[in-house]
Amino acid sequence: MAKGPTVKMRKRMAFFLSFICIVGFGGLICRLAKLQLFDGEYYQKLAAKQQMRVTTISPERGTIYDRNMKVLAQSATVWTVSISPVDIKSEEERELVADYLSELLEVDKDYILERSRKNTYYEIIKRKIERPLADQITKFKTDNKINCINLDEDNKRYYPFDNFAADVLGFTGSENQGAYGLEAYYNSILSGTPGQIVSVKNAKGEDMPYKYDKMYEAENGNSIVLTIDETVQHYVEKHLEAAVKENDVRQRAVGIAMDVKTGAILGMATKGDFDPNSPTEVTDPYLLATLEGLEGDEYKEALQQAQFIQWRNKAISDPYEPGSVFKILTASAAMEEGVVHQDDTFVCNGYHEVSGETIRCWKTGGHGTQNFLGALMHSCNPAFMTIGERLGVEKFYDYFELFGLTDITGVDLPGEANGIMHNRDSMTVLNLASSSMGQSFKVTPIQLLTAICGVLNDGQLMKPYIVSQILDENGSIVKTTEPQVVRQVVSKETSDTIALMCEQVVAGSGGSGRLAYRPGYRIGGKTGTSQKLDQNKNEEEKNVLSFLGFAPANDPQVAVLVLLDEPNLNNTYGSVIAAPVVGNILEDILPYLGVEPQYTEEELATMDVETPNMVNVSAYDAETQVGQKGLKARVVGDGDTVVSQIPAAGEPLPRGGTVILYTEQGAEQQMVEVPKVTGLSGQVANKTLLNSGLNIRIQGASIEGATVEAISQSPAAGEMVPQGTVVTVQFADKTVQE
Secondary structure: OOOOOOHHHHHHHHHHHHHHHHHHHHHHHHHHHHHHHHOHHHHHHHHHHHHEEEEEEOOOOOOEEOOOOOEEEEEEEEEEEEEOHHHOOOHHHHHHHHHHHHHHHOOOHHHHHHHHOOOOOOEEEEEEEOHHHHHHHHHHHHHHOOOOEEEEEEEEEEOOOOOOOHHHHOEEOOOOOEEEHHHHHOHHHHOOEOEEEEEEEOOOOOEOOOOOOEEEOOEOOOEEEEOOOHHHHHHHHHHHHHHHHHOOEOOOEEEEEEEOOOOEEEEEEEEOOOOOOOOOOOOOHHHHHOOOOOOHHHHHHHHHHHHHHHHOOHHHHOOEOOHHHHHHHHHHHHHHHOOOOOOOEEEEOOEEEEOOEEEEOOOOOOOEEEEHHHHHHHOOHHHHHHHHHHHHHHHHHHHHHHOOOOOOOOOOOOOOOOOEOOOHHHOOHHHHHHHHOOOOOEEOHHHHHHHHHHHHOOOEEEOOEOEEEEEOOOOOEEEEOOOOEEEEOOOHHHHHHHHHHHHHHHHOOOOOOHHHOOOOOOOEEEEEEEEOOOOOOOOOOOEEEEEEEEEOOOOOOEEEEEEEEOEOOOOOOHHHHOHHHHHHHHHHHHHHOOOOOOOOHHHHHHOOEEOOOOOOOEHHHHHHHHHHOOOEEEEEOOOOEOOEEEOOOOOEEOOOOEEEEEOOOOOOOOEEEOOOOOOOEHHHHHHHHHHOOOEEEEEEOOOOOOOEEEEEEEOOOOOEEEOOOEEEEEEEEOOOOO
């Protein structure tokens, strides 16, 4: 029979077991002690990092309002779709999620699958989806018990008027940060501060209660109120866009309307432009033409360049030769210094010699003998070169600086450029001659308009601005911008005299700005036709056509500058192309701004008549009443009573125009094709339209002159319109240019 373990063996076994227990458990205890006492905080953080999910709460970006609190840019809630790859339970679930999201969100399936295989908790699939899609994803998650798809609230920027004031407003990027325009300049004001939701998930990706659960609220951005007036902006854009199309402008056009008294910008536009809701889409036909036929990297580079051009605010970022509009400033400086007086005379033979160089006047035969006012009205180059010589280089440069043209204006918009001017020490007499008439240097449109408004504002130069107030999310005012006087540039006496002289440029006989004249309004202004001196000598001549107009001339309230960069037309002048654009803008915005028309007796005799309401009036009485209004009547039909009429009651009709009176119910309106009258003399154009059964509204020059020609018409030639429709025709005297 086998013997059991001896006492000695038992003791040895007990010793070894005890040793093993002591060593084993001792090591475990030491390890646990190290983990808890020394490494506990580290592993606690590591565990928390694995369990905690931090979700960013996007703040709501502040709203951009016009001066009347109309919304120009605002944010709305959208969602970011993301997946948590580590929470995907199986390959079947991975395929299900990828198939569903790729089809719903129009995202490549391989893209989703690639991200779903990463060892991460957060992979973005698509940003800024709207509620209908978010609701569908939520339902899909619930129906399929899927926890790996996440929806995080975000904000998307909307511009309700599409391309309205696009270059001013700018747009935001994918991270909801301002990229261009006011969105970029005031980004820190508008963007707010993001918040966070810190939550804890279990191994299944489900929420579980834990002490780290916490929400940090986002702070919404402040809003800004602009000096821009939606109505003024609308008219500036409307007429500028029409001018770009009608004159085939290749390098975009600019229009700015400014409050003369304060420097507040009422309207600012660049055409062509873009839609901030889809800013990467190129819409300008000339920019699109640069992309034709390109592929690959060459296309991408050209596309990026085209986008940068369309986003660029030409009104503040692109210096140009101002041309004869600058003569307002030359005249103001010379009058302030007393080197020229209103009764001074100048002789123009069609050229002026400076330092052995012959510089010609725009009028080949010259203007002959004229006084100071005549020189300004006719925009005579030799006269202004003479005025510049009287000022001298030093004084001319002093005023150039005084008008603020050697530095940026400081307007609250990004990307403002400075002008390009001769150095004071190296400026020659020849430079002075060309500069005195607005050539051989460059300024930005905002610099030029600000300087001239300084002259018109009793000589006080104002700092331009475009944001009037900053509001918190409750609508309370955080900050208000007050008009800021920079300095006195000329005396009130000089200011008043120059303003009234500029009125004669528009209203006076032979004034170069005649096409900006509008009955009832005292409009002053100055034309400009400048050559691009930095162009290639082998290229065709490239011009910038411009006009600056203001009203009322006896107390300027608003000024408008329009420039058209490279209109694709021959023999173009600012007086012919740009002046009527400014006239149209002022005609629309002055009544809105409270400037009531005051007609002279002469204007009353020629102005439009309000078409009387002749419906339900007997044909005989209708003819009599129409005649008493200074209009003509033509009855169509065999009935006794008028049942309809053209033009409609209340519509303006030029005095002497014809009202078509229909006396039979259901009688068809007689349609006629609008004939082409552009290029015709005044008398021939008038006769052509009248013979077609249409009425004519004459704008610009009188049609009596032998040198008068129709330069534009609306409606356009070829359109079918009811007989009696009013066709507005702009006329220009071919001998009055510049």
